Amino acid sequence: MTEPVNVLVAVAWPYASGARHIGHLAGAYLPADIFARQQRLLGNRVLMVSGSDVHGTPITVRAEAEGVDPQDIVDRYHGEILRHWEQLGISWDLYTTTGTENHAKVTQEMFLAQFENGHIDKRVSEQFFDPEVQRFLPDRYVEGECPYCGYAEARGDQCDNCGKTLDPIDLINPRSKLSGAIPEPRETEHFYFRYSDFNQQIRNYLDTKSHWRPHVLNFAKGWLEDEGLQDRAITRDIEWGIDLPVDDLGPGKKIYVWYDAVIGYLSASKEWAASETNPAGDPESWREWWENPAARHVYFIGKDNIPFHALFWPAQLMGVGNLHLPDEIPANQYVTFKGGKASASRGVGLTIADALDMFQPDALRFALAAALPEQADTEVSDEEIGRRINEELVATWGNLVNRVLSMVNKNCDAQIPDTPGSDPEDSDLLAAVDAAFVEAADQFHASELRAALRTAMKTAQATNGYLNATEPWRLQKTDPNRASEVLHTALSAINGVRVLFAPFLPWSSATLDEILGVPSGWKREPLVPGRPIGKPTPLFTKVDLETSDVEV
């Protein structure tokens, strides 16, 4: 085995502002977890972090709409998100929030380092101010008539009718979304991160990523070619956010979520290192991931997040220096429902809570993993999920385990037989399983998780085929010795196949661990003869598509 690698599995930070849907799950959290689990089995040192983003406009909007404090919104949804991770078996090393003291501290340290390095400066701009509620208004809080198409409900950032990008100053008859008052332009001073300092460096960086998915690379490079990176304000006139580490702007200014959310990857790593769950017990051990050129950083995000992870975050890291840049950004496309992007707020597609009500966690994971939108938007539906579960997971893998364990239970005194077979068909099957480990490992390395799942399925089908060819139920009557050999071989194959499935199916894998023993790595291990297997119960149950409220 090769030297263990320090792998950072960095996963997009969900807003703690509402229900998450299975598009989010399939886009980032599930593939990240599958990848992390496989990397651990491979022997790599995995640090998988993320957390809830507690800042940002959606949260303040929701809090205002409900008349509560933003923290109330955060507490409610962060708790719900945590429960879902637990039910789904998402194996975080740390899932935190951007609301911690640690995150504020790390953000401020980064700010200061970049400030020292000359990449942050102060600028004055004009923004709309609502005289009634005495607040500066974000672009989308200004509404008015679109100067291009005359649409009356255009927002300050964009017109929903004609799709044009707007500057709120250009709106005809602008009004505040908060109070309806007529906003007035006022000068305000903010800190800007000089992203433009890094145009060339980012370009060079992207040139080393020619293996990235085309849609990721095209998007990032296109951005650079069109206008290049532009300096952006990283503070706002708001109350909900992280304090500035310098106080010369006056009161009422906070660091804006765009800048601080991505810093969560680093701050969470530091929080983990200082926590009890760090086996090394060394608060400085985050450096083994962040200041180690041999480490591998893999970011799991949806495609809407590409500019932040392929452009802005690397630039911010460069602005500090000596911190590891993203190595892989296998951004997924969207899961679509009847042609449209999933959206919990618009009621398109299943929320995670809905899906967990309808399906076993492993079954849901399987169905989504088989349909990960790795290359293109992928259409899923309740029926499709149920079909995948019944026709593929239960029929091929669940049934295989059940049929073999049942025969062993009946014919081998309910314990693992010590009767390895040596016929060519025996060794062929086991060789095929062993080869699948190599094939699937390559697929994991290339972030082709769907293909890796297919590889696992292929070995299950091969094992089913082996049984149909050898017919141990018939041998049991004519040649019991050979029957035991066949069952031993089939069980050996399953002992490998279940490891191939383990990253995808943590819950049922744990059940098999109890029966066959805990696997020590990414390989097929010898059986433990004499180990009692008990009376088998099916790993999965079929979904009743008739009675579920499935629209056909």
Added chain:
RNA sequence: GGCGACGUAGCUCAGUUGGUAAGAGUGCUCGACUCAUAAUCGAGAGGUCGUGGGUUCGAGUCCCACCGUCGCUACCA
């Protein structure tokens, strides 16, 4: 409006740098088997690769136009 992606068997999708008669899973048909969650295994049928041009000895794979779907457009992240 601009940019980008996609449009391949009924369904969900693969198809490396253009090149031996277009693939997988599922569904469907037929056969085998009956240990197993009416599960499994084998065989077969099924596609003018959105439309129309072009480049090439040769294009699903490159170029142009068009049609259709979707996404992004930097104060949502």
